[in-house]
Amino acid sequence: MPRLPPPPPSAEITPEARYLRRREILKTAGLFVGTAAAMGTGLVALTGRGRRATVTAEPLPPGVALPPAAPPPAPSAARNPFTTDEPRTPYEDVTTYNNFYELGLGKEEPAQNAKTLKPRPWTVVFEGEIKKPQRVDIDTLLKWFPLEERVYRMRCVETWSMVIPWLGFPLGKLIERLEPTSRAKYVAFSTLMDPEQLPFQLTDVLEWPYREGLRLDEAMHPLTMLAAGLYGKSLPGQNGAPLRLVVPWKYGFKGVKSIVRIALVEKEPQTSWNMAAPREYGFYANVHPQVAHPRWSQAMERRIGDLEKRPTLMFNGYAEEVAHLYAGMDLRMYY
């Protein structure tokens, strides 16, 4: 005959009051969990961040040769501003932390939205005060000059900085080839204007297309380059494919992206950020630790990847090469 199991010890018996309240306890627990989860999820959705975009590096177009790897300079070698031994900012950071408002205002939005930008086919127009105005296909243009690798510091006006190995050619060589007339004093650049490829051009955050400019002597400076790649690969859309300006001694916003027009002009051209906020962004935009932005100091910067800030250097560390361009100019007035 089967025996009944022994009765549980009295300490384990649910008190009757609690037994009677079990539905209420369950309901309260459910309300607690539900409310806490809704509150937490809501706040995280409103203030948290999404997943980082994954960027796959595209090779350079066929026929464009990579420059031969330069031998490491001897320790006693003279100062070489075209490269630096500072650690390079990782590819993932360079390609997922961008200001390219035409593809989104958040730092990571351009990488997420870059698919709409089609860098081929692409034509660049050269016009204005030049003897040889013309329209050139990007792949033809990239064969005009041998590509060079330049490792430059990039200082953003928002007080962060990177070290980026660009691939491109000196802008000066292109200007020489276009043969400027004697009236050419400045160079004006424009980004592509096409809201289907650059959807945020439908908003009026800035006046589109994005415009930038340089004085002719700044444009001719050997440090100034047009870049078509970084880290030995093609420029991703969010970094300004297929062609962008790089001026390492100026704040990053001077580096106009996805260029379709370069014009040599007589008068100082209008530039987008200067048009938007003339008190905050000047035409020159030289990196200057003592000239503060009206809303924040420019004395320090955070190198992406670092915890501690570091002092910002005059002309972003390129003073020896470029200070003479501004001799006699009051850089507080011409910021």
Added chain:
Amino acid sequence: MATSFVSTPDKPVRPRAGAGKLGWLVPAIVTGGLAPAAVLALRAARKDLGANPIAEVMNQLGLLALVLLVLSLAATPLQIVTGWKWPIRIRKSLGLLGFFYVCAHVLVYAVVDQSLALRAIVEDITKRPFILVGFAGFVLLIPLAATSTAKALKRLGFARWKRLHRLAYVVAILGVVHFVMRVKKDVTEPAIYGAILAGLFLIRIMDWVREREKKRAARG
């Protein structure tokens, strides 16, 4: 909290003492309110905050503070419009959660972003209106947090306590201004919070006018 697990069967079953029917509400709001801090800490530990994690942490903490302060200011207008009592029960928790995130935001700014360089911080506060505005909001929030207990309310008297706590609106406005001044160009997001605040303020003013009319009518 004492519970009646050992109550004898002949006693009537009562809900937990003092908790009322909504005893779960405040713990749930606090748990949910602290969840974003846990998520942030976890993602920081996993190096999953993008290329500029310090800026990301400061932005998230600042925005959390603003959202919670606006939510706490929404409690009374919500009660006015709907007649519900529960928003008032969580008002204080929301405000204190906001204060928690403001403190975390200031702490990350001072310790991590500025490496506790006191001179740089003082210079920042005195020279940059954007930092000054945020700092003023933080300072004004301290007396509100300090007088958030029932004891403090009793000590101050309800009328004075209420007047003092109207500062919460000033703090939220400073928060929105701080946000507007921080963005480089696009002010859409801070403008949304500004508009919500304006709406909440409007409800309170309309309610105040209505109450005054009622009192006047009762007197006359």
